[in-house]
Amino acid sequence: MEWLTTVDHKKIAVLYLVAGGMFFLIGGLEALLIRIQLMKPEFDFVPAHTFNELITMHGTTMIFLAAMPLIFALMNIAVPLQIGARDVAFPFVNALGFWMFFFGGLLLNLSWFLGGAPDAGWTAYAPLSGPDFGSNGVNFYVVGLQIAGLGTFIGGINMLATIVNMRAPGMSFMRMPMFVWTSFVTSIIILFCFPAITVGLVLLMFDRLFDANFFDVANGGNPVIYQHLFWIFGHPEVYILIIPAFGILSEVITTFSSKRLYGYSSMVFATVLIGFLSFMVWAHHMFTTGLGPVANSLFGVATMLIAVPTGIKIFNWIFTMWGGHIRFTTANLFAVAFIPTFVIGGVTGVMLASPPADFQYHDTYFVVAHFHYVIVGGLIFAVFAGLFYWWPKLFGRMLSETMGKWTFWLFFTGFHMTFFVQHFLGLMGMPRRVFTYLKGQGWDELNFISTIGAFLMAAGTIVFLVNIAVTARKPVGAPADPWDGRTLEWTIPSPPPEFNYAQIPLVRGLDALWVEKTEGNKEMVPSEPLGPIHLPSPTILPFLMSVGLFIAGFGFMYAGQHFDNGLAQALFNNYIVAGIGLALFFACMFIRSLFDDRGFHVEPEGLQEKGAKA
Amino acid sequence: MSAQAETVLKNVQLPEEPEKATLEGRNKILGFWFFLGGESVLFGSLFATYIALRNQNASGPTGAELFDLTMVAIATFLLLTSSMTSVLAVQAMHRHDVKNIKLWFAITVLLGLAFLGLEIYEFNNYAAEGHLFNSSAFASAFYTLVGFHGGHVLFGVVWIALLIGQLAKKGLTVVTAPKIYLAALYWHFVDLVWVFIFTVVYLMGKVG
Numbered sequence: 001m002e003w004l005t006t007v008d009h010k011k012i013a014v015l016y017l018v019a020g021g022m023f024f025l026i027g028g029l030e031a032l033l034i035r036i037q038l039m040k041p042e043f044d045f046v047p048a049h050t051f052n053e054l055i056t057m058h059g060t061t062m063i064f065l066a067a068m069p070l071i072f073a074l075m076n077i078a079v080p081l082q083i084g085a086r087d088v089a090f091p092f093v094n095a096l097g098f099w100m101f102f103f104g105g106l107l108l109n110l111s112w113f114l115g116g117a118p119d120a121g122w123t124a125y126a127p128l129s130g131p132d133f134g135s136n137g138v139n140f141y142v143v144g145l146q147i148a149g150l151g152t153f154i155g156g157i158n159m160l161a162t163i164v165n166m167r168a169p170g171m172s173f174m175r176m177p178m179f180v181w182t183s184f185v186t187s188i189i190i191l192f193c194f195p196a197i198t199v200g201l202v203l204l205m206f207d208r209l210f211d212a213n214f215f216d217v218a219n220g221g222n223p224v225i226y227q228h229l230f231w232i233f234g235h236p237e238v239y240i241l242i243i244p245a246f247g248i249l250s251e252v253i254t255t256f257s258s259k260r261l262y263g264y265s266s267m268v269f270a271t272v273l274i275g276f277l278s279f280m281v282w283a284h285h286m287f288t289t290g291l292g293p294v295a296n297s298l299f300g301v302a303t304m305l306i307a308v309p310t311g312i313k314i315f316n317w318i319f320t321m322w323g324g325h326i327r328f329t330t331a332n333l334f335a336v337a338f339i340p341t342f343v344i345g346g347v348t349g350v351m352l353a354s355p356p357a358d359f360q361y362h363d364t365y366f367v368v369a370h371f372h373y374v375i376v377g378g379l380i381f382a383v384f385a386g387l388f389y390w391w392p393k394l395f396g397r398m399l400s401e402t403m404g405k406w407t408f409w410l411f412f413t414g415f416h417m418t419f420f421v422q423h424f425l426g427l428m429g430m431p432r433r434v435f436t437y438l439k440g441q442g443w444d445e446l447n448f449i450s451t452i453g454a455f456l457m458a459a460g461t462i463v464f465l466v467n468i469a470v471t472a473r474k475p476v477g478a479p480a481d482p483w484d485g486r487t488l489e490w491t492i493p494s495p496p497p498e499f500n501y502a503q504i505p506l507v508r509g510l511d512a513l514w515v516e517k518t519e520g521n522k523e524m525v526p527s528e529p530l531g532p533i534h535l536p537s538p539t540i541l542p543f544l545m546s547v548g549l550f551i552a553g554f555g556f557m558y559a560g561q562h563f564d565n566g567l568a569q570a571l572f573n574n575y576i577v578a579g580i581g582l583a584l585f586f587a588c589m590f591i592r593s594l595f596d597d598r599g600f601h602v603e604p605e606g607l608q609e610k611g612a613k614a
Numbered sequence: 615m616s617a618q619a620e621t622v623l624k625n626v627q628l629p630e631e632p633e634k635a636t637l638e639g640r641n642k643i644l645g646f647w648f649f650l651g652g653e654s655v656l657f658g659s660l661f662a663t664y665i666a667l668r669n670q671n672a673s674g675p676t677g678a679e680l681f682d683l684t685m686v687a688i689a690t691f692l693l694l695t696s697s698m699t700s701v702l703a704v705q706a707m708h709r710h711d712v713k714n715i716k717l718w719f720a721i722t723v724l725l726g727l728a729f730l731g732l733e734i735y736e737f738n739n740y741a742a743e744g745h746l747f748n749s750s751a752f753a754s755a756f757y758t759l760v761g762f763h764g765g766h767v768l769f770g771v772v773w774i775a776l777l778i779g780q781l782a783k784k785g786l787t788v789v790t791a792p793k794i795y796l797a798a799l800y801w802h803f804v805d806l807v808w809v810f811i812f813t814v815v816y817l818m819g820k821v822g
Binding site: 219 | 637640641644645648649651652653655656659660662663666667670671672747748749750751752753754755758776780789793
């Protein structure tokens with residue numbers, strides 16, 4: 001119950017971690033099934049239709065339900081602590097964002113048990129996903145992702161308001177840790193790109209459930225509109241995933257090189273520039289739809305431009321390590337391995353950005369290899385680095401370094417084995433999304449190697465889970481500052497008290513804690529006197545609101561279906577179920593606005609006043 | 615908070631801009647501006663879809679045949695006036711004049727309701743002429759764009775009406791003030807979107 005009603009950002013981080021981790025395992029299991037099916041030619045491990053469901057759900061789950069929430073988990077752990085805040089700007093909205101994501105993801109995954117999962121690919125291109133071709137599973141896709149997307153959207157607004165309004169005294173924008181900067185830019189991207197996919201999904205839903213004609217060519221519709229809306233969201237989404245990874249990397253590399261980040265302001269500028277350019281390149285996913293040479297060239301050039309700020313970042317990380325006192329902890333191993341891996345992904349990205357070349361690579365395994373290098377070799381490496389780095393702060397327990405290194409080497413080797421060979425498979429002409437292939441095309445060995453690699457990655461993940469299980473049995477005892485850190489989160493105990501900071505610190509420079517350390521101070525100077533701390537009350541409403549949307553989702557999906565049971569038929573076909581769900585949602589909203597939350601006060605007992613001036 | 619503390623809070627002199635007096639209020643206002651940024655993309659996408667499909671009327675009626683500019687002009691006039699009355703409500707808030715906040719908000723709600731009434735009447739007329747949601751891509755795009763806006767108007771009307779009730783019960787405090795400010799901000803946004811709908815859908819539909 002405590003977990004259902006919490007509005008504490010650290011507990012919400014744990015919720016995101018558990019839910020995102022669970023979906024990561026589901027998506028990983030789907031990936032293993034895909035790789036087993038492709039292990040040898042003309043294999044019939046899973047039927048073709050199931051294979052379509054598996055690739056659709058693997059992509060959708062990994063992007064929306066694993067990668068995004070894991071990023072939100074890390075943001076929720078680190079951002080309020082790094083800016084010296086007691087909480088986020090809207091604790092209620094924070095909880096609501098989590099529960100909406102969770103119930104949206106749950107709804108999507110229930111499709112496996114309710115007549116089949118979506119099978120139109122993770123992009124769900126119309127008209128393949130439309131009423132004429134798409135299976136019933138696509139309804140789960142359009143409805144589930146709308147609910148989950150709404151949760152992400154409000155989560156992004158919350159982060160933005162937190163970072164702008166809640167920074168500790170002295171923390172100017174140019175003194176914010178890089179992870180806060182990247183969270184800020186990511187949240188801006190979320191803000192401006194999620195509404196686009198919501199519209200795409202709404203239009204698709206209207207076509208499917210209410211007989212609209214947006215993508216129905218016979219009645220004047222145009223399926224390319226869907227592609228535009230999807231990629232106006234979809235390309236920035238890639239940067240939503242990778243920009244926080246850049247931030248984690250900057251934190252981990254500076255800490256474990258014991259040097260300040262090289263070229264901080266150029267890093268900030270590069271981050272903002274990447275965020276801006278991410279909106280200018282969506283049509284490079286559509287070179288082969290026939291937009292014409294001018295549009296293709298413009299979007300090709302815009303795409304290649306992104307390599308410039310990204311290159312700045314890569315060199316800054318290398319210069320940060322240069323001459324530093326480097327410690328190869330597990331977190332830092334993942335961070336260092338990120339750099340060459342991501343560079344490979346970036347190089348293949350520039351190759352794909354050239355329209356004439358793309359006509360060759362399009363829909364082959366080369367593309368699959370490229371985006372897995374960026375997303376797994378980039379984001380997932382960074383998430384591992386971030387988890388090993390911030391785990392002691394969140395849980396007060398250190399993860400085992402020995403097992404951590406096993407995880408790293410298994411995952412790292414497995415990753416390159418799985419995806420490096422796919423570049424060559426793609427160049428040799430193996431198309432993506434096909435469930436099997438014929439013998440004797442030279443694809444057999446490379447596919448086999450790829451599958452073995454996937455199992456090594458799974459083994460690495462299992463070691464990580466064992467690591468969590470083993471260390472969770474140890475007592476809480478991590479020091480406040482286990483890594484000799486540079487930023488504010490390492491000034492408070494691990495795990496942090498509910499109110500984070502008994503006294504909000506005064507920030508006197510970039511890498512606030514490091515500034516104090518170099519001046520010989522053991523702790524931060526407080527900016528306020530010790531006093532009672534105001535915190536928001538826990539509430540069940542975010543959970544209930546999300547349940548309301550969940551019920552409404554089912555109501556709309558099944559409104560047009562025939563039921564043998566007369567009562568069910570009456571309830572669903574007259575939109576009564578949908579109405580009940582929406583009523584629950586709006587009722588909770590009404591209650592929330594009617595009864596203002598007074599919150600409660602905690603006295604930080606046992607804490608000594610540190611002589612602040614009011 | 616005890617009842618006594620509450621009375622004390624009420625008697626404390628309200629600051630000139632009570633909506634920005636607390637961190638919570640400032641957070642809400644900033645967060646809401648971000649929210650409106652996202653909403654702009656939402657409507658932008660709907661506009662783009664509409665523009666792409668506005669001549670795809672299959673065998674159904676076209677916009678030029680359907681639209682009655684007189685009625686739409688009246689609706690526009692009602693909605694833009696309601697934007698002004700909501701400004702007057704916020705100005706009354708800055709004077710701490712609860713009675714006039716309620717009055718101007720009530721007029722805003724009435725104008726919003728009148729606008730909605732006209733829209734329903736208009737949609738009914740179109741439906742009678744065979745312009746149904748599923749009759750063509752143009753029709754789907756039209757009802758989706760204008761309907762989304764109508765849904766926003768409805769939400770705003772309910773929101774502001776409930777705020778009037780809350781204001782009657784709790785009076786003007788640093789808690790209720792940000793809500794009043796946000797409702798007015800939302801209302802301006804909804805009106806602004808309508809200006810674009812009037813231009814892109816109705817004027818361009820009639821002339822272009």
